[in-house]
Each structure stands twice: as C-alpha cells, then as structure tokens.
Amino acid sequence: MTRLLFVQASPRGGQSQSNQVAETYLTALRAANPRLEVDMLPLWETDLPVFDGDKAAAKVNVMLGQEHNTAQKTAWGQIVEVANRFIAADRYLFAVPMWNSSIPYRLKHYIDVIHQPGLLWGLKPESGYFGLLENKHATLVMTSGAYSQAFPSPAFGVDHQSGYLRDWLNQAGVTAIDEVRFQPTMLTQDPAGDFERAKAAATKLAMAHGRVCAGE
Numbered sequence: 001m002t003r004l005l006f007v008q009a010s011p012r013g014g015q016s017q018s019n020q021v022a023e024t025y026l027t028a029l030r031a032a033n034p035r036l037e038v039d040m041l042p043l044w045e046t047d048l049p050v051f052d053g054d055k056a057a058a059k060v061n062v063m064l065g066q067e068h069n070t071a072q073k074t075a076w077g078q079i080v081e082v083a084n085r086f087i088a089a090d091r092y093l094f095a096v097p098m099w100n101s102s103i104p105y106r107l108k109h110y111i112d113v114i115h116q117p118g119l120l121w122g123l124k125p126e127s128g129y130f131g132l133l134e135n136k137h138a139t140l141v142m143t144s145g146a147y148s149q150a151f152p153s154p155a156f157g158v159d160h161q162s163g164y165l166r167d168w169l170n171q172a173g174v175t176a177i178d179e180v181r182f183q184p185t186m187l188t189q190d191p192a193g194d195f196e197r198a199k200a201a202a203t204k205l206a207m208a209h210g211r212v213c214a215g216e
C-alpha cells in the first residue's frame with residue numbers, strides 16, 4: 001500500500017489554483033492506484049507547534065548528543081509527532097503558491113518543525129549533511145502570479161520557491177522530484193487555457209506515476 005501525504009500551502013482552500021491542479025493530479029493517481037492511501041495536510045487548518053526556544057535547544061541537544069531537560073523533552077516530543085506523520089508517507093504531493101519569491105510562511109513553519117537531526121537528516125563533520133529519508137518521491141505543484149521561467153528575472157521575480165523546496169527535500173534524502181507549474185497565473189493572455197494545460201500536465205504525470213505505484 002502506497003501512502004501519499006498531500007501538503008497544501010495555500011490558505012485559499014478550494015479557490016487555490018495550486019490546490020486545484022494538485023487535486024487533478026491526485027484524482028488521476030487514485031484512478032491508477034485505487035489502493036492509494038491519502039493523508040491530507042491543509043497547513044492553514046492544522047495546528048503546528050510554535051518553534052520556540054525550547055524546541056531550538058532540543059534540536060541543538062540532539063545534534064550535540066546531550067540530554068534534554070523536562071521542557072526540552074516535551075518540545076522534542078511535539079516535533080517527533082509532527083515529523084513522524086511526514087516520515088510515514090511514501091510519496092509527497094505539495095501544492096505551493098509563490099509568496100514574495102519564496103514559499104508561504106506556514107509551509108516554512110512546517111519545514112522548520114519537521115526538518116530535524118536524527119529524523120530527516122544527519123551531519124558528518126567530514127562530508128556534511130545526509131538525508132535519512134529513503135525511497136520517497138515528491139511532486140511539486142507550483143503557482144505564481146507574475147513569475148514565469150519564460151520571463152526575464154529579476155524583472156518578473158526570482159524563483160526561491162522551487163529551489164528552496166528541492167534543496168530542502170534533497171537534504172532530507174528525497175531526490176526523486178517532479179514538478180507541475182502553473183506560472184504565471186495572472187500575467188498571461190489565456191489564464192483559463194493555461195490552467196487547463198497545467199491540469200492536463202498534472203494528469204499526464206499522475207498516470208505515469210500511477211503505473212509505478214500500482215506496480216508495488
């Protein structure tokens with residue numbers, strides 16, 4: 001059984017174009033693999049623990065191999081609970097709008113909570129970071145209003161959205177990554193047509209992925 005975690009980074013729910021393109025991908029993936037187990041994670045409707053001083057101290061203590069005090073133990077327990085849900089997935093589907101060249105802060109908050117030593121990554125003084133996640137796959141559905149890979153940058157914006165997500169996932173050990181872009185959503189003569197083309201690309205990708213998942 002393949003388990004997919006659907007991370008929704010837009011607060012716009014059903015109006016969100018990244019969510020809608022990702023939903024199209026998910027519908028096609030489910031059709032190809034009816035046994036797919038889906039865990040929905042709408043980040044703006046999900047309580048995330050505040051990443052406070054106790055959490056930062058707990059993280060550093062794990063890196064240094066030191067004991068946690070009582071407050072840090074509680075803090076680390078909250079981190080592990082959120083991270084374990086992420087770790088339990090085989091596949092990830094991210095729906096992410098560009099916000100100020102980067103990702104919505106709610107997704108950054110989530111990453112700050114789960115991206116932890118001993119859970120998602122390790123660090124060797126001689127060779128650097130290594131990811132602890134294995135055999136995972138991520139699909140990134142990304143939107144932006146003005147930015148497009150086809151337009152001059154920085155005039156139409158700079159892409160710290162896909163680069164950041166890919167670098168983070170790579171550091172955690174997720175290197176199999178595909179993407180669907182609906183960019184730009186606003187600065188186009190044909191927003192409706194581009195939206196349909198993005199959904200068609202999402203369906204095509206899901207059908208290719210579905211063949212892999214169904215062959216489990």
Ligand SMILES: Cc1cc2nc3c(=O)[nH]c(=O)nc-3n(C[C@H](O)[C@H](O)[C@H](O)COP(=O)(O)O)c2cc1C
Pocket residue numbers: 010011012015016017018019096097098099100101102143144145146147157185
């Ligand atoms: C707070 C905020 C910041 C944004 N920053 C950018 C940006 O830097 N570059 C850009 O091209 N679009 C930007 N946009 C536009 C959104 O990326 C665009 O409308 C996208 O389609 C929204 O996706 P959604 O429908 O999934 O929420 C921003 C939108 C908001 C609300």
